[in-house]
Amino acid sequence: MVFSSFEFLGVFLPLFLIAYCLVWKYAKPYRNAVVFLFSIGFYAYGAITSGTPLYILLLFVSVIFNFAVGKELSRLGKREEPPKGRMKAVLAFGIVIDFGILFLFKYADFVFGVSLGLALPIGISFYTFQIVSYIIDVYRQPQLVEKSFVNLGAYIMMFPQLIAGPIVRFSTVRADLRKRVESRAMFLEGVKTFIIGLGYKVIIANQLGSTWTQANTIGFESLSVPMAWLSMVAYSFQLFFDFYGYSLMAIGLGRMMGFEFPQNFDSPYVSVSMTEFWRRWHMTLGTWFREYVYIPLGGNRLGKGRGIFNLFVVWMLTGFWHGADWNFIIWGFFLFAVIAVERLGVRDFMESHRFIGHVYMILLIPLQWMVFAVSDLKKLGALYGRLVGIGGIAVSGSDWLTELSHIWWILLIALVLSTDLGKKLYAKVKDSKLIWIPLLAVLAAVIYCLAMGLNDPFLYFRF
Amino acid sequence: MKKVIISALLLTAVVVWIFFSYSTASPLTKKDPEGPQNTVSYAFDRGRGTDSDDSNPHPLAQSSQLNGIIFTKGLAVGQAPEGYFNDALIIGDSRIVGLQLYGGDALKDATWFAATSMGVYNYSKTTVDVEGIGKVGLEELLAKKHFTKIYVCLGINQIGYDMGDHEAKYGAFIKMLRTACPDARVVLVSNLHVAKARSDTDSAVNNPRIDELNNWLLRQQNGSSIFYIECNQLFDDESGAMAAEYTSDRTHLYAKYYPQWSAYLASNAIYQEGDGN
Known part of the structure; x- marks a missing residue:
């Protein structure tokens, strides 16, 4: 359920x-x-x-x-x-x-x-x-x-x-x-967190998910170039708000019972390097691999070569944990390669040139999610080709305009909420009684979406 | 340690039980019989169909030479002449939306009234942005513009409804079209099948029900103003379902196959002398 x-x-x-x-x-x-x-x-x-x-x-x-x-x-x-x-x-x-x-x-x-x-x-x-x-x-x-x-x-x-x-x-x-010690304050905090997570999942993730579903239904080889990019961006936001929303719901439910679960996401899309990204994305998984694989193997304490090998093991396992298919293995290897290269100085450069780092990650994040999302390598190739206008069968040039007209406002909201702005704003107002107004509005919107059947299954449920 | 071993054995027993109960590799798991589960047929082919009216097939269907399309009154079926679709209206659901967007040039001159989720139950509440006219409902469109050919591909969205009621609603819909455009040829396009994976598991949207509706549509043709065109043979596999490689969601074709469909419709147009001039 x-x-x-x-x-x-x-x-x-x-x-x-x-x-x-x-x-x-x-x-x-x-x-x-x-x-x-x-x-x-x-x-x-x-x-x-x-x-x-x-x-x-x-x-x-x-x-x-x-x-x-x-x-x-x-x-x-x-x-x-x-x-x-x-x-x-x-x-x-x-x-x-x-x-x-x-x-x-x-x-x-x-x-x-x-x-x-x-x-x-x-x-x-x-x-x-x-x-x-x-x-x-x-x-x-x-x-x-x-x-x-x-x-x-x-x-x-x-x-x-x-x-x-x-x-x-x-x-x-x-x-x-x-x-x-369960307290009324903690219970109410749990309810607020749960509603926010529910909103992220149903209002943002599910609606953006329809764009990715549409792209799959059309077939990647028939996407216009803007539609290919739009689909990729929509999927990236869908995946984040789907998973982040679910994690928040879990944390909120835990708080209602008096448990304090760890956070799983820390605005990963503001990262300037892939290394930083994986310290902000699915943090509990990263912690697990660090504690039970990377450190027991020696971490980076046994020399550079061994450190790279340990990194390789961790990222191959991370990829494989996500799915039993070649695209996940390729994805894991890709992440290892990028993070290994970043260790050679790229990460330091990006951290001291944050604008370039953001541009670097704005491109890299959605591109690597495509390897994660598309298990058929031929289709993946078709999608990457359409990003740069290669291939193209029965392409409708206006497909992206129609799609964008439906989702532009959700994309904007997703963009803002994927930064720290949303969290900072919430931290300022969360103890005010007035916070219940937007939260109840979110809840009402969620119920409306569910009643209208606008509810997709959670992406990470295949795990 | 004894408890560890006992609980490990218990866990192993559960895993073995699961294997024998659920695994398709298990000799104990019920397997599907050989061959396709649903014997689907094309509406015009009574010889291998599931149509319950086999004992008294429609006489016109038996004289059909081409996908069940009958032509009388100087009508012929074949490649649409130049300008044929200038005064053609194509009404449909999401699959026709796909045809409009990705079907290429074959039908591009037609007027389209296609919307996702549309059917004969809700067409009157649907408005579509029609090129050159703006956002209109169907009846308003029929009043504003004259059509001599009206293509209809509806049914899949309400295929799970009571079939008798669905057919009655469809009949009323066709009557509405005939009243609005008395001299128009109404061409009922077959609802495409869904993929076998969906048909076998969906109690509402499945190919036997689609065929039942398509058979009913076939029986509506009268050779002069109402016609039926079967299109499933373009995309079906040997089991009579939409071929799995043609679809990602088991219901809609990949965009690259729509030009094939539109070319087929264009090459099987019901035309008469003077059409398209």
């Missing part, structure tokens, strides 16, 4: 909030149980309606397995002389099983050229990374272990971030799981 749906907004969320508030008032120790149960229900609804009810069992038993792994690591780690070798074996076993399941569902078909025909369990890329981060953290610090199965279940399956992140490290929420 997506957050921007009537099922969630009109049924699930009100029921959850009522149950949570009642338990908070009369049976506080059971709050996490409510979160856990509703999260199971949330995922089960999606699994059942997509014809794969067993996937809820898969997730639930994964929680049981990793709970056992965590307990075992903690038991071994708390000994006077922890048997590091045995602990490594237990951790390795856990990682192999967790990633093995991810590999089976997501990568086996591509890697082995077979067709198992298994639908991808929704959110498996996110929750697997979250689960693995837990057992690695317990291996490193056995005292971190969660002794309550319900608490661990609530952490792993928490519906706000279960299917699309942010990828939350256990240490971030450990204290909140055991003892958090």
